[in-house]
Structures are given as C-alpha cells and as structure tokens.
Amino acid sequence: MAISKTIRPGLIQLRVLDLDETLNFYKTVVGLDEVGRTSDGRVMLKTYDEFDHHSVVLRKADEAGLDYVAFKVVSPEVLEELKVATEEFGYPVKVAEDEQPGYGKRYAFMLPTGHCIQLYAEVELAADIPMLRNPDPWKEEPRGMRAQRFDHLLCYGPNIAEAERYFIEVLGMYAPEVCNTEDGKRFATWLTGGNKAHDIAFVEYDKPGKMHHFAFYLQDWNDIGHAADLIGKYRVKRDVGPTRHAITRGQTIYFFEPSGNRIETYAGGYAAYPDNPQRVWDVAEVGRGLFYYEGELIPSFLEVVS
Ligand SMILES: [Fe+2]
Known part of the structure; x- marks a missing residue:
C-alpha cells in the first residue's frame, strides 16, 4: 500500500x-x-x-x-x-x-x-533486472560509485510555496522538513510520497526552471568515501563533502559531471512517516542544516545551478 x-x-x-x-x-x-x-x-x-x-x-x-x-x-x-x-x-x-x-x-x-x-503509471521492466530467486546483492560487482538508484532532486525556482501545495494537495505527498524566512515565507521544502526523507525538494530562487542537483542513493558512508576516492582519482570537479546533512540526516558528497549538472551521492537519511510532526528550520540556521560538519553555508551551493 x-x-x-x-x-x-x-x-x-x-x-x-x-x-x-x-x-x-x-x-x-x-x-x-x-x-x-x-x-x-x-x-x-x-x-x-x-x-x-x-x-x-x-x-x-x-x-x-x-x-x-x-x-x-x-x-x-x-x-x-x-x-x-x-x-x-x-x-x-x-x-x-x-x-x-x-x-x-x-x-x-x-x-x-x-x-x-x-x-x-506504467513502465516495463528492464531487460537486465536485479536477481529475484535466491538473490545476491548484485549479479555483477557494481562499478564506479556503485549508484543504487536515482533517489531525488532539488529544484530552484520562484513560487515554491504553491508548488509545495500542489504536491501535498494533489499528489498526496508530505513535507517532513521545511525552512522559512524570518517573515514566515517558505524558503525551502523537502517533499516525499513514501518513507524516504525526500523525493523532491525546492529552494525559492528568482530564476525559473533551475536544477540544483539530482541524487543517486549509495549503500552507506563507506560508499560515500569510495565516491570521494573516485572524485580524486578522476579529477572530478567536487563541490561539497563528504559531509552530513542535518536536514534529512543524509550523508553526502556533491560534484559536477562534465556538462556542469551537479550530482549528489547520498546515503542514509531518516525514515519519514506522514504522521510525524514536521521539522522546521529558520533560514539563519539553514547552512548548518545543509552542512552539519562545516556548520555554515558554502557559497557555491546557493549560487551554482544548471
Ligand atoms: Fe539532495
């Protein structure tokens, strides 16, 4: 269900x-x-x-x-x-x-x-799917950062309060975590339709249609470290991390693929339930919410979008 x-x-x-x-x-x-x-x-x-x-x-x-x-x-x-x-x-x-x-x-x-x-509502199974009968964790040992799934994305644009209302009122999703400005307006929202901490998130931004990042789920903190090793080896343009979010509590590293789209590899995060109370961040604290170890915002994180 x-x-x-x-x-x-x-x-x-x-x-x-x-x-x-x-x-x-x-x-x-x-x-x-x-x-x-x-x-x-x-x-x-x-x-x-x-x-x-x-x-x-x-x-x-x-x-x-x-x-x-x-x-x-x-x-x-x-x-x-x-x-x-x-x-x-x-x-x-x-x-x-x-x-x-x-x-x-x-x-x-x-x-x-x-x-x-x-x-x-409908999509065919891939020709090559994970094992179903007495399954191993994988058929072939995963390559590279060992991405397990497309997990979520963060969009930047105007009118996020209305977008949030659409996802909640029409799609039946909920927002486990939000961030408000000092005068009570929505600055950011994290929305989910299941038990993941977020499926999609929005940050209020003056230019429409921007993507901040999309994310792949990794197994755990060890795989985040492994991803960081590959970023070093392949001289990938790193943005932030490895670090941890207070918001969603995920473990994370951000980097750019060759075209300039920002990718996150993300692990952990809490299990969300729609009947749990909502967590609320003040915008003055959102830097610590995003980057819990650094304790402050990293400027490129707010300024660079694709
Ligand atoms: Fe993310």
Whole structure:
C-alpha cells in the first residue's frame, strides 16, 4: 500500500553538452549501465539495482540542466484522476510526446517554479533486472560509485510555496522538513510520497526552471568515501563533502559531471512517516542544516545551478 498517490521519482531527463564525454562519466565514474538510445539519439541509462526500463536520460543540448522529472503513480486509474486534479488545480496538462521506450502514457505539466513534471503509471521492466530467486546483492560487482538508484532532486525556482501545495494537495505527498524566512515565507521544502526523507525538494530562487542537483542513493558512508576516492582519482570537479546533512540526516558528497549538472551521492537519511510532526528550520540556521560538519553555508551551493 502506497503512502501517497506517487511511488517514486522514476525518470529524469537531463540536458548535457558533450554527449560522449558525459555518457562516459556516468558509466565509468557513477557506474550506470547504458540501456540504449532513442531514435533521436538520447541515451537511456539505469543503475544496476533498478528494475524499471531506464531511469536517467541524457539529451545533447546547448545548455545543461533539467528537461523534466517523472513520478510513477500507483495505478492507471489514479493517473487519470491526477490529470483531472492537476487541471483543476490550475495547471494545463498534455500527453508527453517525446519517445521514452518502455514507458506507458505520461502526462506533463509545468509548475510555477518553471519545472516540467510528468506523471506515469506504467513502465516495463528492464531487460537486465536485479536477481529475484535466491538473490545476491548484485549479479555483477557494481562499478564506479556503485549508484543504487536515482533517489531525488532539488529544484530552484520562484513560487515554491504553491508548488509545495500542489504536491501535498494533489499528489498526496508530505513535507517532513521545511525552512522559512524570518517573515514566515517558505524558503525551502523537502517533499516525499513514501518513507524516504525526500523525493523532491525546492529552494525559492528568482530564476525559473533551475536544477540544483539530482541524487543517486549509495549503500552507506563507506560508499560515500569510495565516491570521494573516485572524485580524486578522476579529477572530478567536487563541490561539497563528504559531509552530513542535518536536514534529512543524509550523508553526502556533491560534484559536477562534465556538462556542469551537479550530482549528489547520498546515503542514509531518516525514515519519514506522514504522521510525524514536521521539522522546521529558520533560514539563519539553514547552512548548518545543509552542512552539519562545516556548520555554515558554502557559497557555491546557493549560487551554482544548471
Ligand atoms: Fe539532495
């Protein structure tokens, strides 16, 4: 039984500059598997531990950033209900027409933050899924940073209070943690539809449609250290960490892939429940909330987005 009407953010499409160089990075350093290519040349990828056809798509473009993120919902019936509810909330909905092999119908709409969100109910299993019968943790020893799944993303844009209201009122998600300005306005929100501490987060920002980072889940703190070793070995542009968040309590390291999209590798984090009280941060303390060991904000973290 799902906690909300959504199961997970299951698909993210990113714009990248040099497709070959960036693809090689995701395969070699992050450890993703290439699933195939669409007829227009986009590359589909997945982690070794994901069941769905693919979870990450790279599209060659002149500017890096986020095309869209898609949430899997609990059933085709709920998908149709959510289409109507989204339109009633005030967001025009259309059927996504770009090819995504293995995926059923996807509905797409824009948030007031400038981000395209999609909803879908059906996706085929990948040809190569994790073991099901007497399963080992993996079939083949994972490569690179040993990314286990596409976990969450952080979006920057205006009107995040309204976006938060959409995710809660329409999708049935909840916000285990929020951050408010001194005059009580929402500065940041962390939203989930399950027991993960967050599926998607927003920070209030004047420019629409920006992506701060998207994240892959790693096994534990040891794998965060291993990711840091690879960042050293491959001379990856590191941003912050290894460190720990007070917000969500995750362990983390941030770095940039060759096109300039920021990636987080994330482990731990608390189990969220919708009936637990909400944790609230004052904006003056958010630096410590984000970077618990450093105890203060790191300027690049607020200023660099794609
Ligand atoms: Fe994150």
